[in-house]
Amino acid sequence: MTAGAIDRSQRPASGPAPAIRLPRINRFELKSGLKVLAVQHDDIPEVSTRIVLPYGSVQDDGGKAGTALMTARALTEGTVERSAGDVAEWLDYLGARLKLDVKYDGTQLSFRSLSRVFDEALELLAEIVTRPAFVPAEVDRLRDERLDEIASGRDEPRVVANLRLNEASFDEHPYGMRTGGVEETVRNIDPATLSDFHSRFYRPDGATMIIVGDLPEPDELEARLESTFGGWEGRAVEPRTLDQPQGAEARRIRAVPWPGPQSEIRVGFVGIDRHDPDFFAAILMNSILGGLFSSRINMNLREDKGWTYGASSRVDARKYRGHVYAATAVESGVTVDAVREILAEMDRMKTHPPAADELKLAQNSLTLSLPRLFETPGQVSGRLATQILYRLPDDYWENYADSVRAVSVADVQRAAERLLPTDCAAIVVVGPAADFMADLEALGSVEIRDKNGRPAEL
């Protein structure tokens, strides 16, 4: 073989853009009212079956935060037909996997199995979702396990930082509570709490099932679903609605003393809800600020200064106004300098709007990645779940690229003005606080908290 000379000085030209493989969705509804989205995606002999419930931890009774999470966890711990041990044995024998995802606004139960055991997996899924037993001894055990898990989280500085930031950003709003509850609230949960939550929210009329993979023929699939989930009855109660969270009116700086070679840093704000007209401006602003490797915060803190392994930012838009925040872990000697640089980069988003190529890169990264984001059954299912949970239009992904490309430099700048009011930032630092306290106080008054978030002394 011979190598022809090539011009290495230029990036090779891209070929013609391929058509994106967006899922072709077969939508139908069971007699019970359960909505189904089925997508044939049979590259591999696997099926992803996901139940999406638009009810999450904000539906917990305030004194029993953690109910939504524990209800989901209790599903496999015994049904009216089978003990916890027997459910576990059958699930494992089939080689099926259940993943639970309980967030503030929604609950997702994702079930994965090889397609050869799809029928059995579907029957088991129906059994655990529609007929859990909430056996007292099992619920007591789950509660102890959750308490252990909360305790273990106190050993992880990044977990402590995330929790303390949530409180600092959202204060008393339900979004300020941990999705899985805290020690005091979890202790109040008993079997009746869970069966009550289940009877109110695990109902077919509110639920959507997303099935993606190597599926049976549509008629057969519908028949299988009727025979497995047909007995699911009842109507979900009207979910609790929340007030929109409000951003703080001044800086809140909290330091958690932690002996270690690094400090975990978080800077957060109350952001936007999923239907905010600035949603696309906000995600582009985030891509430029800290959503990508080559974003400003990472290039500054990592690639210029070498202070961290990585620094990033996120826009988490929820049913109500969600979170906008930056996160990093830096060598503890530069803790306050790093906080200053993050705040400065946030302000720079307003004073130094993105250059045309900076915006273009952010737009390209969001739009040209679409083929990659619909590759596996799990990815397809996850993208559809977002649509369901936030009631996005059916053609959301078809129009996604246009929405991203419509955002202008001025839109990004406006989003930065709106979402990054650095004078009112919630700032959390978990690190050797005594070493940098005086310097940190130059940024505003500092409250000391312990690992649990309680007021503490240095």
Place this chain on the structure above:
Amino acid sequence: MVSRSGKAVVEFKLRERTLDNGLRVIVQEDHTTPVVSVHAMYHVGSKHERPGRTGFAHLFEHLMFQGSEHVRDEAHFKFVQDAGGALNGSTWFDRTNYFETLPSNDLELGLWLESDRMGFFESAITQEKLDNQRDVVKNERRQSYENRPYGLAVETVLHMAYPEGHPYRHPTIGYMEDLDSAGLEDVREFFRTFYTPDNAVLVLVGAVEAERGFELADRYFGEIPLGPGAPQVTAPTVPPSAEAREVIYDNVQFPRVYLFHHAPAFGQPGFEAADVLSYPLALGKSSKLYRKLVYEQRIAQDVAAQVWPTEDCGISFIVATARPGVEAETLESAILDTLDEVRGGRLTERESRGGVNRALQALVNMLGGVGNRSDAIATSATFLERPEYVNDIFSRVASVTADDMVEVANQWYVPGRRATLHVLPSASKGNGE
């Protein structure tokens, strides 16, 4: 495995060609999604490091993202992100890999980037970049190991399990003091020695016709000269000896037990049996250890088992974290009782089938995406000289029996091949426990 759509098995059709400079190119066409994975794997990892230079292979990996002759500083990430791609690299004991998943119309971008750093890296490297990435890597060590609960356990276990001078004795992240001693000359020498086309494999998986893949690979990589022959290192199997035991203290509340066992290496007889055994042993709520430690006795918060895919001699871990008030010794003896059961043959046909089923599900799920699939193909090619091993894994996993697992437990999960580490809360130190 029979799927509904009539596919008899998961089988990936591989095409392979070796360029004149020794670069092995493997293409697996898959046109279902318009993406392509470009994966370059070099046969060099932490086991090739010289004494006093631990962590160097990984630090070098970081430098490979800092530009090359025709790719300006900081541009590598930007090009891939601007194309809608995803990218990363990783360093293992035996190999280092670099990969991007791109829309299929930007395959050439990936080839251009990978060939430029394989062929035209040296002129772009500077002291400033080395110093910067050294700081980044030190922070990676702090973040992922030192300031993470139990974060130093694995490197402690490796140090216990392997004798002085053994290539697997140190962690890929390296030791802080060694990171300081690497200089520019080390970087150049390492590059010239190991980053040569004949010490690498290039795997393309996705929407690319095989012939076009070979033609483009030759166009971009063909002019890179053959290397002097990278000196390979084989990590020798450690002969059975007395069990190694240690206790370390960490800033944690709950004791954790690490049971390391030497194990079969990737692709060697018994590897799949050991891998599948992890399931009935500790993965899933029906597994023996979960049932006993977490569910029945309620002495552990969690338990897990894994076998690491290493090239020369294998590594396996069983790890359990104590519940409040439970001692490490209690956990350890419960784990050892369970291992005794398995060695004694108490593993039912049904437990065994369930293990196989879970392992197959995990395998199919993992290989479903082009990125992981190219990694598995490159690993098979690099460690075994047999890329098609990626297809054998299915049948090998499917045919693992209870007897195979009992045998592997008797051969490997024994005191003479074990290192046991207890990680205890610092607060308990000096309490005379």
